[in-house]
Amino acid sequence: MSRPSARKAAPKGEYIETDSGNKVSRRSAITGTANITLGGRTVIMADVHLRGDLHPTRAVPSSSGKDVTPTSISIGRCTVISTGSVIKPPCRISRGQVHYYPMKIGDNVFVGPHSTISAISIASHVHIGDHTTIHPFVIIKENVKILPNSVIPANMVIPSSSVVGGRPARVIGEVGEGWGVSGGGAGVGGGLGVGGGGEKSWVEGGDLRELVRSIK
């Protein structure tokens, strides 16, 4: 069987897989595709809305002649955006004009279902629980766990290795030293329950490659 025909069989699935391994759901709503970069092996689930059309307008130098496509959302590797989430670049009104700022999401970030995210920067290994709202210009550092149903107020900076929750969110603890460490290479063998318990074969804040692989 030749390759193109094998490709043709693929569209039956839920996800479109790109060359770099990104899996984008057919049922996701992505606007302004040119302004979005995905790092590879990143999953965009169904009903996710990526607002790439809200890109920075000020930064483009018109004098150079060639149009530089501004980036509005850049997402790293092995990041999972769960169903129903909205990723919208933060904006600020300055002198009567709305300005959007590019947002950056790092590697191995898990965004829980039905979250709304407007952060300016989310570092790597961040776990965001479901139904979380992140207001504009929030900065989230590495190894942060955000509990479900939290609301993170605008401009908040969350230092690394903290657990955050509440409405408005505040730092309520620290993740343990072993956060995100999958125990002794156990991930591959069992295929089940190597986390704190349960059915997932991945660890919160750890490498999400296994999770990405399991999504089909």
Next chain:
Amino acid sequence: MAQPFPYTYYSCDCYDSKITPNPSKRASQPPPADDEDERTFDPRNPRSNYSLYPLEHLLYCEDCQQIRCQRCVIEETLNWFCPSCLFEVPSSVIKSDGNRCTRNCYNCPVCTSPMTVNSLENPADPSSSGGPWILACPYCHWSTVEIGIEFEKHTGITSQLTRIGNGGKAIPTPKERDKERERRKELETMKKDRDVLSGSEDSPTTDRGRDDGPPSHDDIFSNLSAFYKSQIASQTPSNPFSPHEINFSSPSSFSRIMNLYSSTTSKKQKREKPAPMREAASVLEGLIIHDPSEDAAAIERIKKEGWSSTLSSTQKFAQPIPTIRFDSELRPIASLLCTKRGKRCRSCRHILSKPESKITSTRYKIKLLALNHILRLSLRALSTTTIQPGTPSPLAFDYNNLKSGIPTHFLLHLSNPLFDPIRVTLATPSTTPGKIQSRVTILCPQFEVGANTDVWDDALSSSLSPIKKPTSIGPDGQPQTSIEAGKIWDRGRNWTSVIIEVIPGFVGGIGFSVGKSDPEDELDEDEDVLEIPIFVRLEFEADVNAEERGLGDSRGERGAREKREEAFWTVVGVGRIAKM
């Protein structure tokens, strides 16, 4: 419970092991059954709250060969930083300025979210600096306008805020305060002299006229501290041995003086008691005189403005002055500093974890995790194993809805992070502790878990000898037939899984308790959570520790192996039992 079902907690026995009485004394006591019961770990015991941890929070001391939890480690602070601006604060500044950020980091006194500096500039009449500026909360929209504070600059908020009181009044600096106190004292002494001379009684009225309101918290504090300083100074005898002032409040200098005395002078002189210090006697010395009119005013205010103008206790306690009552007295809260800490074993002082001291770095120089030394247990419902991954199962197991009285099979998965194969013995009480008694049976309590060898070994070995899988799977996908007591369910390179049979108990009891509501039968919060205590005992042969080998090198040869044993309690949270 913060963790979703099913979860596993590991018990660190650091506290209980210290208070365990002498076993020989115990043996003499008549009922050994009690003893047995006491040794069974009860996850519902209030004390268990403090000994159960998720595995990722535990460290492991390689010298003591024990789990180390947050209670049995010593923390040492590496550095301080502000969680908001992420600047490091040197320890000298901590000592002088306290544990709050002195930059522009403030939290909302109403809702605790971080505040931003906003401009109140009038676009029609722009000012040169862009000001005035305020601190505003983006979450609840409280701002310093409500307490009448505006800033001239958008930087150095802390220094500006220390100079402005609520309502825009200037707060005197400590120096100004001292000057003012001196001035008033002089006035008072002059007045006293005059009173003595003239004998007139008009002093209270003149005093009132000069006073503008009751003294502030800072005023009282500075008055009191000045008073005590003067008292200490008057107590200090002029000492020929120290040319500069000796601070009596410092214990080191005090003991030094005492030593001087004991060596040179007689005992009697040493024993001589210092005259008792006088307490503050006037407002200028820091005395607070209760003013009933203040209380009356507060009551009037609550009458007029209602409860909404008062503060909740958490809001009060977050304030620098926690005795305030009304929202007009709120001050923005400077953000508390965070620390980066290293951890040491409490018994052998070895470093267990040491993060890199740079604030931005999240790496560790040393990190001895229990994850890499302790068997990892995890539980899942058996029925879901037959469902292919990927296809969303319509009948995903509901851990929050366990059916009472129906035997349910769970898969207990044990994975071994060690490089040696281990023998595992599991034990559990046959009924779970608590009011709802569920029956628990581990079908195979003794088995081996393979070594954590190279991942490729697994791939190669599995292709040579495929893992024995249960063959007889029923038409409904339930592999009921192949569950056998005494046999493991499945195994892999470094993991083994066994079946646990659980018969969840009945919520509210199975007895005929119709019509009566016994308070004993009332369930406490989370009483319907099914938690199984499991005792885990490991046996394995490992290479003798490098240090121990060095000590006993005369006997042991290289590559000597020693038998090791480890035992600990775990608690597996299975789920919530459904109400009947």
